[in-house]
Amino acid sequence: MIIDDQHYDVIIIGTGAGGGTLARKLAPSGKRILLLERGEAMPLEDQNISDVDIFQKQRYHAPEQWYDSEGEPFTPQMKYAIGGNTKIYGAALQRMRQRDFETVHHQDGISPEWCLKYADFEPYYTEAEALYQVHGQQGVDPTEPFRSGDYPYPAVEHDPTIQPVLAGLTQQGCHPYPLPMSLSLQEEDPTGDSEVFGVAPALDFGNVTLKTAAKATQIVTNPAGTVARGVQAEVNGEPYLFLADIVVLACGAVNSAALLLRSANEKHPDGLANGSDQVGRNLMKIQMSSIVEVTAQANSGKYPRSVGINDYYWGDRQFDYPMGHIQNMGGVLQDAIFAESPPVLSLITKFMPNFGLKQLATRSIAWWTMTEVLPDPKNRVEVKQDKLYVNFKPNNAEAHDRLVYRWLDVLKAVEKDSNLFSRSGLHPRGEVPLPVMANQCGTCRMGTDPTTSVLDIHCRTHELDNLYVVDSSFFPSSSSVGPALTVIANALRVGDHLLERWR
Numbered sequence: 250m251i252i253d254d255q256h257y258d259v260i261i262i263g264t265g266a267g268g269g270t271l272a273r274k275l276a277p278s279g280k281r282i283l284l285l286e287r288g289e290a291m292p293l294e295d296q297n298i299s300d301v302d303i304f305q306k307q308r309y310h311a312p313e314q315w316y317d318s319e320g321e322p323f324t325p326q327m328k329y330a331i332g333g334n335t336k337i338y339g340a341a342l343q344r345m346r347q348r349d350f351e352t353v354h355h356q357d358g359i360s361p362e363w364c365l366k367y368a369d370f371e372p373y374y375t376e377a378e379a380l381y382q383v384h385g386q387q388g389v390d391p392t393e394p395f396r397s398g399d400y401p402y403p404a405v406e407h408d409p410t411i412q413p414v415l416a417g418l419t420q421q422g423c424h425p426y427p428l429p430m431s432l433s434l435q436e437e438d439p440t441g442d443s444e445v446f447g448v449a450p451a452l453d454f455g456n457v458t459l460k461t462a463a464k465a466t467q468i469v470t471n472p473a474g475t476v477a478r479g480v481q482a483e484v485n486g487e488p489y490l491f492l493a494d495i496v497v498l499a500c501g502a503v504n505s506a507a508l509l510l511r512s513a514n515e516k517h518p519d520g521l522a523n524g525s526d527q528v529g530r531n532l533m534k535i536q537m538s539s540i541v542e543v544t545a546q547a548n549s550g551k552y553p554r555s556v557g558i559n560d561y562y563w564g565d566r567q568f569d570y571p572m573g574h575i576q577n578m579g580g581v582l583q584d585a586i587f588a589e590s591p592p593v594l595s596l597i598t599k600f601m602p603n604f605g606l607k608q609l610a611t612r613s614i615a616w617w618t619m620t621e622v623l624p625d626p627k628n629r630v631e632v633k634q635d636k637l638y639v640n641f642k643p644n645n646a647e648a649h650d651r652l653v654y655r656w657l658d659v660l661k662a663v664e665k666d667s668n669l670f671s672r673s674g675l676h677p678r679g680e681v682p683l684p685v686m687a688n689q690c691g692t693c694r695m696g697t698d699p700t701t702s703v704l705d706i707h708c709r710t711h712e713l714d715n716l717y718v719v720d721s722s723f724f725p726s727s728s729s730v731g732p733a734l735t736v737i738a739n740a741l742r743v744g745d746h747l748l749e750r751w752r
């Protein structure tokens with residue numbers, strides 16, 4: 250084992266939404282910061298998802314196997330790279346609603362109260378939107394939470410393909426709003442991500458070091474097991490030990506839990522920070538179904554996503570429970586998750602040449618319906634004989650079905666009055682399968698009670714004073730909007746705590 254001769258003030262493992270943002274926040278402090286990232290820089294041509302080849306290549310899958318509850322192997326749809334999953338995400342950066350931080354009764358059970366409230370996150374949401382150059386428009390979405398200021402950039406313009414649909418939706422009583430999007434405004438790499446806004450600017454400071462192809466394999470503690478001493482990692486396949494005063498995990502919800510479990514030692518026989526047996530439990534990922542409308546005329550298949558709908562977020566007159574969020578997909582040729590979603594298109598992908606798929610993709614307008622999944626201790630990450638198991642069964646299914654059918658009704662009503670759509674009446678749709686790990690969260694939840702949570706309000710483990718987790722693991726509940734902005738805001742919040750700790 251090679252022992253690195255530097256001693257760092259902090260090691261951050263992972264450079265995605267959580268880790269990359271935290272590095273940017275801490276960089277001006279002058280502290281010695283080491284970033285360990287198991288991936289490498291993602292080539293620009295792979296980032297620009299704009300071709301049918303997304304449906305035919307496994308480019309957006311991690312190069313490893315996980316196992317489901319039946320022991321069947323699968324390759325998770327994830328990216329190991331500088332920037333993590335933000336390199337392939339949809340870049341829709343939305344705030345959770347105020348009520349999402351409270352106890353909410355769902356049709357299938359309770360979404361628990363957070364120990365911090367929307368008001369605690371609001372200043373960090375504002376900071377996150379500024380850092381990630383979020384383009385949006387306040388005052389249109391009726392469920393929009395309180396904001397202390399407007400978006401830093403104006404909303405993305407709707408593509409001409411989607412414009413007439415908006416008018417139809419408004420006629421049906423919906424309140425479509427401009428979806429808040431992170432954009433870098435760089436011609437070559439337009440989508441905002443944590444490499445562009447986190448890692449790259451952090452590296453401009455001489456005190457920040459990045460090691461790529463560096464996979465953390467274990468967190469090492471002192472003999473008493475009270476303090477983390479450093480991180481063992483394989484760097485280009487060679488075993489290394491890096492030492493630091495503070496260790497921060499930001500590997501993503503599944504991998505951070507797995508790393509804690511793999512770091513079991515004599516003082517922590519069931520995994521690090523796992524005296525409560527909570528590490529890995531309560532894994533959540535929002536239920537997502539895609540719905541496709543077939544259009545009469547062709548479009549580019551590459552236009553940006555731009556529309557959100559929250560009219561059914563908290564339910565409606567016929568269903569008194571939350572149903573969730575809807576957004577348009579943008580050109581389906583740009584959507585990594587969609588490539589795995591609708592069974593109809595998946596079949597075409599396998600059995601038809603490019604032309605058929607492209608033709609269908611450019612004659613469609615597609616939507617995501619997204620419903621909160623409730624925390625369930627049985628939905629969990631486990632490590633057995635070094636294999637990583639993801640036991641996950643989505644719950645709150647009726648609420649999701651209702652959202653899908655409600656939205657189908659609205660779309661059909663819009664189509665009836667328009668000549669934009671094909672008269673086929675077809676609406677291919679599909680739910681995302683287990684390997685799509687896009688919105689994973691909740692495996693090390695934050696709370697004030699060490700018997701029911703892993704992290705305290707600073708996202709520090711209850712059991713080790715200098716060990717933190719800043720990725721999506723900390724979520725006590727998932728909400729129905731994508732988690733990335735809340736991960737980014739939380740990393741900025743934890744960053745303030747660490748700066749205070751160093752003062």
Ligand SMILES: Cc1cc2nc3c(=O)[nH]c(=O)nc-3n(C[C@H](O)[C@H](O)[C@H](O)COP(=O)(O)OP(=O)(O)OC[C@H]3O[C@@H](n4cnc5c(N)ncnc54)[C@H](O)[C@@H]3O)c2cc1C
Nearest residue numbers: 263265267287329333334339340341465500720721731733
């Ligand atoms: C296709 C897709 C579309 C999405 N669209 C949206 C969207 O539009 N809006 C939204 O809000 N969210 C979206 N998401 C989800 C969003 O990307 C995640 O919520 C967010 O990236 C989570 O941040 P994180 O820091 O928890 O983890 P990640 O961003 O996944 O970062 C984890 C990092 O840790 C690294 N790592 C893992 N294990 C190790 C290890 N052992 N050693 C060293 N490094 C390690 C990984 O390589 C990675 O860089 C999408 C995700 C996907 C995959």
